[in-house]
């Protein structure tokens with residue numbers, strides 16, 4: 183072959199690789215409303231920044247006639263590029279090649295970019311669209327998955343890992359995403375399950391649709407496996423870019439600091455009146471969040487799951503901050519198994535990646551009852567307590583209204599190493615609410631009373647007395663558990679000031695192999 187033909191041959195080979203499983207399968211992918219692996223990467227990364235690796239890799243399988251069916255690149259597109267100028271490593275499974283199923287060589291390609299990301303301290307983004315282990319390969323595919331899983335585990339807490347689920351993902355294809363920091367699913371075409379509906383039917387007899395078994399609504403709302411539900415792939419890819427803007431490249435760096443044009447001393451008079459007079463009347467905590475953060479911008483994580491707690495990212499004076507907030511608008515903001523797990527994971531993520539945490543408290547306590555006890559609320563609640571207690575990033579806590587009982591302790595109280603704990607004058611910090619407390623303390627007297635009017639008056643007096651003593655932040659402030667009682671409208675400024683004063687915080691936990699968080 184002459185040299186000029188060699189160049190032409192290269193160009194031809196590249197063109198062939200770019201077709202993946204061929205034009206027919208690409209058309210079928212498009213017909214389902216899905217983009218191809220390369221189209222997805224192009225949309226995700228800064229224009230023209232993608233450098234592809236391993237385009238000429240093919241599988242090594244000789245079973246079931248597979249040796250006659252080879253595709254350049256073998257089912258995954260891998261490489262690196264930039265997002266807002268910062269390097270990321272990516273892999274995107276190519277459903278047009280054996281349904282994106284994982285072969286030994288495909289695993290090697292994915293592991294290569296994961297290893298490079300670790301070496302360079304850069305995030306890894308995986309776009310998943312895969313039928314799981316490549317059936318024809320058998321155990322080498324399983325081994326390939328385990329190689330990926332091990333890398334996911336070792337990279338956890340070192341570089342951010344983000345998984346987009348843009349197709350049907352079964353078997354091994356769901357476990358790698360589950361080991362990463364954030365999972366995103368599209369409303370249509372995106373499924374995650376350990377075993378698909380057909381296997382479910384044959385093993386348990388349960389008849390269930392693909393959507394109901396592992397669609398985006400299920401995982402964003404019920405199981406909590408997915409952190410973000412997006413309408414379509416474009417929205418999802420833009421969301422990944424946005425999410426990364428709040429994150430550092432790795433655990434040794436800080437998140438990028440943005441120019442801020444929102445005045446740091448902006449007073450918000452509406453906050454002085456946002457807490458209703460009736461302590462049982464809800465209000466929307468998201469209004470508080472949007473009001474105090476830079477330019478009202480808040481990227482909510484797990485929006486549809488355990489809505490009694492809100493978690494997400496915002497900026498204060500340009501600095502990326504994780505926010506955890508009870509939501510009185512949903513189940514009165516109570517802590518239960520799901521909300522505890524959700525918040526614990528978020529707190530640990532922020533701590534792993536040097537992102538300060540703001541906690542906004544309005545919590546009536548843990549949800550009581552056999553349902554929660556049987557589901558292990560003790561262990562799940564302990565997760566959140568553990569996460570806050572071990573976190574060494576700057577922690578600022580504001581108590582807006584209720585902060586009762588164990589939930590008071592859990593929600594980043596002073597003794598769990600809260601750095602600055604402020605309260606609004608509307609805060610109520612006590613072991614429990616007034617009526618519950620009087621029920622316990624005066625139960626015998628109350629039940630001995632026969633005259634209903636006398637009883638009601640007695641209870642009202644005791645409740646008023648209790649509220650006088652406890653339905654305020656000043657007892658906690660008198661012990662120094664609350665550092666200051668602040669005017670609600672000035673919250674933004676006080677939060678920014680607090681985090682500025684904590685910038686140089688250095689706390690090191692006792693040396694250990696690892697902790698034993700109650701899983």
Ligand code: HXC
Nearest residue numbers: 280281283313314315316317327350352353354355357378
């Ligand atoms: C090899 C596969 C494949 C697989 C799909 N294909 N899955 N090839 N191994 N696992 C191929 C199909 O043969 C087909 O090839 C092409 O991909 C597209 O698949 P379709 O079935 O036509 O597409 P669709 O109707 O959209 O259904 C997609 C699907 C379904 C839901 C993913 O293919 C499916 O159920 N696949 C099997 C899922 C599964 O059980 N995987 C094993 C999990 S066990 P052609 O040539 O027609 O284009 C596992 C163990 C690891 O992963 C555990 C580690 C913890």
